[in-house]
Amino acid sequence: MSLKTDYSLSELAKLNIHFIGIGGSGMSGIARIMLAKGFTVSGSDKNDSAMLTSLKALGAKVEVGHKQENLGAADLVIISAAIDENNPELALARKKMIPVAARAQALAWLMSESTSIAVAGTHGKTTTTAMLAVALQTAGADPSFAVGGTINTAGTNAHSGSGSIFIAEADESDGSFLAYKPSGAIITNVELDHVDHFADEEAVFKVFEQFISSIQDNGFLVACGDDAGVKQLLTRITRKDLKILLYGQGENNDFQIQRIQLDPLSSLATVSSTGRRVGELSLSVVGKHNLLNALAAFTAASALNMAEDKLFAGLKSFTGTRRRFELKGEVSGVKVIDDYGHHPTEIIATLTAAKNLAQSARVLVIFQPHRYSRTAAFSEQFSAALSNADFTFLLEVYAASEKPIPGVSSLMIARNMDQSKVKFEPSMLEVVSEITKMAKSGDVIITLGAGDISSLGEPILQSLADR
Template sequence: MAPGLPAAMTRPHFIGIGGAGMSGIAKILAQRGAAVAGSDARASATVAALRELGVSVHIGHAAQHLAADASCVVVSSAIRPDNPELVRAAELGIPVVHRSDALASLMQGLRPLAVAGTHGKTTTTSMLAVSLTSLGLDPSYAIGGDLDAPGSNAHHGKGEIFVAEADESDRSFHKYAPEVAVVLNVELDHHANYASIEEIHESFATFAARITDGGTLVVSADHEGARELVRRLPEGLRVVTYGEAADADVRVLSVQPQGLRSEVTVLLDGAKLTFTVSVPGRHYALNAVAALAAGVALGVPAADLAAALGTYTGVKRRLQLQGEEAGVQVIDSYAHHPTEMTADLEAIRGAAADGRIVVLFQPHLFSRTQQLGTEMGTALALADASVVLDIYPAREDPIPGVTSELIIDAARAAGADVTAAHGGEAAVDLVAGMAKPGDLVLTMGAGDVTELGPGILSRLSSLSK
């Protein structure tokens, strides 16, 4: 199946084209034949990959970067109203399209499978993309992170399935109308856009209500927030639950750690099914079961999909090994919410053997730190030692009184060995000086802390000589 190009998307201009979500949409449009252009604040490997597809990318934001004949301007919620290209679009009368609308238009005529949840979206979407591809179904997909090489976060496939990561942070997932929707968990996050857990519940209920007639909601039976979502839904929607709970439709009977892998046994339609998950941690095993249930809901044979899930070996920034020097492994983790931090630290603890876990953590967003700083500090107590950087602001302005000290104080109160670092160079020196042979170092957070991993490896190498 080869869906056509939406009329408004023939010559799109993306503001912030190098972002995880934006770049994937731009790539698919380019693969479908659109004349794609855009701008980003800085050059990156993702920008380079887009240019190789023929996409015109300007570095920096300026009014003259927007061509007068652009068919639309695509933005994310991170683009501020005073962006010069956005201002120029208004002057020229060029339509402005949110990235969620652009993604929704790409799903038309296909069988959309949308993955939502406070945590685990990127991993579960990636598992589905990889496994369905390995089965020869050639799905289209748009993921919030690269599978391996830069630009591998999206693909225009010839198959009828479109797998998409559905972002709840700005309610943009309300734009999709999936045949199958996955909700992994429902927790309070994105405090700049949601004032309460009640608003979160309402938002996920709106998303679930957009499932097409005859479609399926795949939802966790273990997570109370997800169960609450089911209680709020009208009768008539087909719901398939998964998890370790006794009443789960796809019940997890066991998760057996095997080094950096797990062997998972589930009960599905009255039959036991055992398969391998090639990444460590119970939470990743449960993500794989969610992917299994979702694929089966689309009609993919369970046994085939279970075997194919074993071909997934991880996505960038999700417990990704960056390298090893002087007997120390450096692993990158995107975890930035306390639940994610706890899950990744517990997963790594199971693979650490006798070594210590040393974390370099960068808090992400002032609003998240204000609301969840205590819980972040408690999570860091699971490590043997931690270094905490200043808050990565992303799209936010500072909030008076909100600093990394909130996390550090909470971590120390929980008995953690934690040190503050102001600046990447100081952090690299601290972590490299702390790490000993056999230790695992985690660079953790959703900001640019990932860029410090190579520096830690280099410093470890020089210290060992």
């Protein structure tokens, strides 16, 4: 018996759809869109969360913990990458010959009947996707979107819109973004990451080549013409039907930002296109990297023939996404910021923005490396990037789904740093205590990493208040 592997929206509407790992950022967004379309959704997750509560309120039947009976009368099972074959719900689905699909495939089905834009790149995907969604909403398009983080202004990571456009963050980490086959795409940059999946830089280029090949006939590609990886990638592209639009600072780009002004709490630049002054790009988020992300969103929206003035207004209204330079609060003049950055390039961008925010005060960092494989591959680059901070506390590596690698720990990063500016401290409680004793008015504290370090913001603020 062969299992069905493709579904139209009308077919999905007739099924009982069960999500294993429904609380994850990607899975919950897909579930949210399906619920908005009136689909029958159930799911389970290892731990309870606010996301599960939200999905229950929208009509999903959700259970905490994984057990066979959660599967119920499922006709289709959606799994996240974190689910292994020993999961009791997945094992039962296999035994009962129930079709099982990966998260990316489910999202591809939702996108299939829309004008779809997939936002890819090693860094900046979440912010660029969110910026494009907000800009198009302001322009009156009401797009559907699925983002890998919660948009601050919307309070959600996904939306089923009334318009014909669907925007999706396209994660290259395991190659699953090849399922999307979008009408158009954005590539923000190309660099080696996810070394648990990609053996080397060449493997990364190959998957991005395949991604570009997956864009629909006569579609468009928006790419950063300043990025060395993108430049190399474009030399490998043979398709002639794609409309390619480049953005960046260089003169070779179709859309350029010039006269950049980076303020502690905002960013400003002039946008021009083939010699024409298009307008002022004014952002409520910081850093040159965010001006480039916004320019990527603007360029893609322009390819969809949206009104330029409304796009600028939408981008100005964008206040960020959770865990991307997110201000958690300020106590006694000390600002506490949480950021998802877990690659050396991302850390450099984050700390550059933080230094601008702190001005003459200090930037104090707590960094939690994400995955042993990434720590081993980039330990020297992490050391160099974190040296931009005034002081860094290093937590132990957050394993994610990996098993420890002998000899790999945060000490690898600490050894290559100025010992007066770094401390390896695996205890979160001790780190909170030490960094709050150290902080002075004007300083910026950053919790940095893709693991559970995001939980430290509130304890730090409370500790500052208790001093």
